[in-house]
Amino acid sequence: MDRRLFLKGSAAGALALALAPAKLHSAGPGRATLTGDFSKAAPEAGQYDVVVCGGGPSGFIAAIAAARQGAKTAIIERYGFLGGMATMGYVAPISEFAFAGERVIGGIPWEFVQRLESMGGAFVEWPKGNVDFDIELYKLCAQRMVLEAGVDLYMHSSLIGCEMEGGSVRRVVIQNKNGLESLRAGVFIDATGDGDLAQLAGVPMQSNSDGELQPSSFCFVLSGVDTDSALLTRYMYHSGRRGSSECKPVREKLLALKAAGAPIPDFGGPWFNSVMHRGSVAVNITRTATDSTDNRNFTQAECRLREDIFTFTGLLRKHFKEFAGCYVSSCAPQAGIRESRRILGVHTVTAEEYVAGEHYPDSISRGAHQIDMHSSKGSGQVLIKLKQAAYVPYRALIAPGFPNLIVSGRCISADRKALASLRVQASCMGIGQAAGLAAVRSVRQGCAVQDIDTAALTAQLRELGAFV
């Protein structure tokens, strides 16, 4: 069987040099193929049943789910902490566990919330089941649960390549301070948000036919804010009881200033989010169009947004007494990404079926958040309410012809509109739980991820507490 190593552009060049006789071929944008003997250049650091790439909401829950079944499991994460957008993007709250006051996502995701709550790090807002959280306690709680489940952590490690044998991923290549290393597994879960592993493996992606992507937003924490004021107590919480949580007074003032000719960058919301500490709020206001999978484009966007953080902080300080003494106490480690690659799976979830709450024979998770599409330019946002809580089928997590790859979280197979709801964290956690269990089934039954018994999977999910 022909074995090929697929690598991200720059990594491919370095490895080809280390492996003099190996041959490097271009295999599409950001992707190169290497043929030859590459096993020495990326020594095997471990052999696993399940390797999860990415330690965000969908990834760390997937890893816990797999490890608790007794599977030897590892997570690869490029930062030094877990939580993905929640902790690297300061994206809050965790939305939404409930629809019309009834919880629709359960099992390990809900256990995580309860554990975080017991540590003083979470506050659940009903009836939506939105969860405010303390960013640092979130990292600690996720880490504790993952380690207690027996998961091996490869932190500060970037996924940069994969060795393919036919359609199967044999090993993934990671880069960290040890150099290049590889991990072997029975099943790999791509929970990178951007579908990095799927893209390296050659999984076809959804075409971006309208050329649009939701914008990126660089979130930050403002301290020295009067969080006891009427303005903040009204807009800092997201129960849904008092309507939209977008802060209208600030929005209208900024739009009026802009209409009068003030040089105000594009913005969204704004949304002020509790970080569970008096005097501090996480702010979601900046926005710019960018493609996060293009390094230079994303770098430029992030630089622009960092400027905008301080522009908006100055405006808040000048025009709102509640922010008169505020300062940026921290910017998120990176700008937040709402939308990038999504696989073309066995089934693509469409907005029509999602909004209607269509149930599938292989439903594995739910969605309760309205469809929430932010415009890439200007301050607009399209919101579409769900008729009932939506379902996500297992077939959206797998691609035809890739027998040991499962995709989890925001890079599953969905159209742009359906993604605009199922990308929220509670939904991604629910998907992750199913991905972890499905991976173990595939390993145990020695069958392709396409051939697992989905009736048994959904029964197992229900036993865990999922509402599928």
Ligand SMILES: Cc1cc2nc3c(=O)[nH]c(=O)nc-3n(C[C@H](O)[C@H](O)[C@H](O)COP(=O)(O)OP(=O)(O)OC[C@H]3O[C@@H](n4cnc5c(N)ncnc54)[C@H](O)[C@@H]3O)c2cc1C
């Ligand atoms: C501005 C903004 C506001 C949002 N608001 C909300 C909200 O209010 N409520 C809500 O619930 N959701 C919100 N979301 C959506 C939500 O945060 C994300 O869609 C969700 O976190 C996706 O989860 P995930 O696990 O799929 O991916 P991510 O959270 O993106 O996690 C992916 C993980 O993989 C790691 N990774 C990526 N590539 C590699 C690699 N090559 N090697 C190693 N590791 C890698 C990352 O470091 C990260 O830890 C918002 C998103 C943004 C950007």
